[in-house]
Amino acid sequence: MDALLLSRIQFGFVISFHILFPAFTIGLASWLMFLEWRWLRTRDGVWWDLYKFWSKVFAISFGMGVVSGIVMSFQFGTNWSVLSERAGNVLGPLLSYEVLTAFFLEAGFLGVMLFGAQKVRPVVHLFCTCMVALGTLISTFWIIAAISWMHTPQGHVLQGGVFSPGDWWAIIFNPSFPYRLAHMVLAAFITTCFVIGGTAAWHLRGGVQRGMALKMLKLSIAFGAIAVPAQVLMGDQHGLNTLEHQPIKVAAMEAHWHAGPPGAGVPLVLFAVPRQAEARNDFEVAIPRLGSLILTHSLDGEILALTSVAPADRPPVLPVFVAFRVMVGIGMLMLLVVAASCWAWWRGRLAQSAWVLRGWQLLSAAGFVALLAGWWVTEMGRQPWVIYGLLRTADAVSPNLQASTVAASLAGYAVVYAIIFGAGIWYLWRLLKKGPQAGETPPSHGSGAKTPARPMSAAGEADIAEGAHP
Numbered sequence: 069m070d071a072l073l074l075s076r077i078q079f080g081f082v083i084s085f086h087i088l089f090p091a092f093t094i095g096l097a098s099w100l101m102f103l104e105w106r107w108l109r110t111r112d113g114v115w116w117d118l119y120k121f122w123s124k125v126f127a128i129s130f131g132m133g134v135v136s137g138i139v140m141s142f143q144f145g146t147n148w149s150v151l152s153e154r155a156g157n158v159l160g161p162l163l164s165y166e167v168l169t170a171f172f173l174e175a176g177f178l179g180v181m182l183f184g185a186q187k188v189r190p191v192v193h194l195f196c197t198c199m200v201a202l203g204t205l206i207s208t209f210w211i212i213a214a215i216s217w218m219h220t221p222q223g224h225v226l227q228g229g230v231f232s233p234g235d236w237w238a239i240i241f242n243p244s245f246p247y248r249l250a251h252m253v254l255a256a257f258i259t260t261c262f263v264i265g266g267t268a269a270w271h272l273r274g275g276v277q278r279g280m281a282l283k284m285l286k287l288s289i290a291f292g293a294i295a296v297p298a299q300v301l302m303g304d305q306h307g308l309n310t311l312e313h314q315p316i317k318v319a320a321m322e323a324h325w326h327a328g329p330p331g332a333g334v335p336l337v338l339f340a341v342p343r344q345a346e347a348r349n350d351f352e353v354a355i356p357r358l359g360s361l362i363l364t365h366s367l368d369g370e371i372l373a374l375t376s377v378a379p380a381d382r383p384p385v386l387p388v389f390v391a392f393r394v395m396v397g398i399g400m401l402m403l404l405v406v407a408a409s410c411w412a413w414w415r416g417r418l419a420q421s422a423w424v425l426r427g428w429q430l431l432s433a434a435g436f437v438a439l440l441a442g443w444w445v446t447e448m449g450r451q452p453w454v455i456y457g458l459l460r461t462a463d464a465v466s467p468n469l470q471a472s473t474v475a476a477s478l479a480g481y482a483v484v485y486a487i488i489f490g491a492g493i494w495y496l497w498r499l500l501k502k503g504p505q506a507g508e509t510p511p512s513h514g515s516g517a518k519t520p521a522r523p524m525s526a527a528g529e530a531d532i533a534e535g536a537h538p
Contacts, residue, residue, distance in 0.1 A: 089133030095260025121504035166210035174203035259435030266432020
């Protein structure tokens with residue numbers, strides 16, 4: 069447990085926790101945009117009730133995402149100063165563009181979106197919601213651009229060990245960027261979709277707000293019927309791109325240690341216990357040639373074996389192998405639940421189908437698990453490189469970094485996150501269990517509502533409105 073390994077664990081811990089909230093808010097912001105648009109089109113109060121409920125969930129998730137993201141950025145200076153020194157000319161501007169174009173856009177319209185429904189015209193309020201949703205997508209664009217460049221670096225000039233921008237167009241739109249961006253956005257949308265659908269199924273089974281719950285579930289099924297198959301297709305395209313540019317990562321995903329005879333193809337390993345030191349799999353269960361068909365779209369296609377590179381250039385196979393199967397397995401379960409839901413809906417038995425409702429409940433948080441599994445495949449699969457093929461992770465860590473210092477900060481992160489964010493997640497859980505409430509006041513420009521001048525004024529006005537003495 070040296071400083072390098074502890075720094076990797078710390079960064080993995082913080083970024084794994086952080087990614088959950090931005091991914092959730094990416095989907096929630098677009099969901100809120102749809103709900104408010106439907107309310108403006110129909111003036112049906114149900115849509116506004118749903119908007120108010122999910123805007124509360126969005127506000128809490130957005131806040132936790134911002135806080136965890138700020139903490140994460142400090143590690144570039146404390147633990148990974150060599151990476152900052154050598155690649156900062158490329159990564160620094162990309163991350164700055166994310167702040168200037170996305171974070172400021174979200175922050176500028178977020179207050180109006182959350183608190184200004186009675187202060188501006190409804191169409192202006194919808195515009196603010198659209199800007200927040202756009203901001204989340206722009207933020208994703210720049211973050212994925214930076215990450216993709218580290219996986220498939222292009223457009224840079226390397227002089228004296230320092231990466232400098234040579235062609236910004238090539239840096240941003242590097243070979244893996246389009247596939248990674250589409251895969252990530254779809255993953256965020258699907259994660260949110262199953263949280264909404266799982267919440268709806270929970271309330272349908274409990275008999276709470278059945279009308280709103282059924283509406284949420286039907287919308288989740290309709291969106292899932294489009295997004296989940298699209299994600300399967302995009303995952304296949306992303307895999308082909310990874311095979312072209314990072315073949316050893318694909319070999320780790322499949323635990324493919326040795327090249328077989330010419331024309332024998334690559335088997336699909338369903339189960340195995342990879343042994344890194346011995347370069348073999350124990351308890352392997354595999355289907356001949358199916359791996360070739362999936363990975364290369366040919367029955368006799370070949371991929372590079374892990375033993376084609378030196379042991380020092382191989383990623384950790386076991387976690388990559390397992391995480392990839394967790395991600396794919398959850399995706400297949402989602403596809404099955406969506407198909408069963410479409411069948412029950414077509415037969416007119418959606419609200420009465422206990423199996424369908426239980427399926428949505430069980431998978432309500434599965435999107436987060438699949439998201440983390442996919443992230444671990446991506447990041448651990450590129451090891452031992454932090455900038456693929458150009459800069460090793462071991463060479464990017466801060467010099468003279470003490471293991472005891474990293475261990476202390478990692479323990480501090482774990483304790484603080486468990487307390488603060490544990491409370492936030494617990495509050496989110498309670499809010500989702502309570503569900504949307506009917507009768508929320510829709511926006512009405514010129515209603516006479518005013519913002520209290522002092523925080524205590526708000527409490528006093530609320531007491532008066534309830535008939536209590538101030």
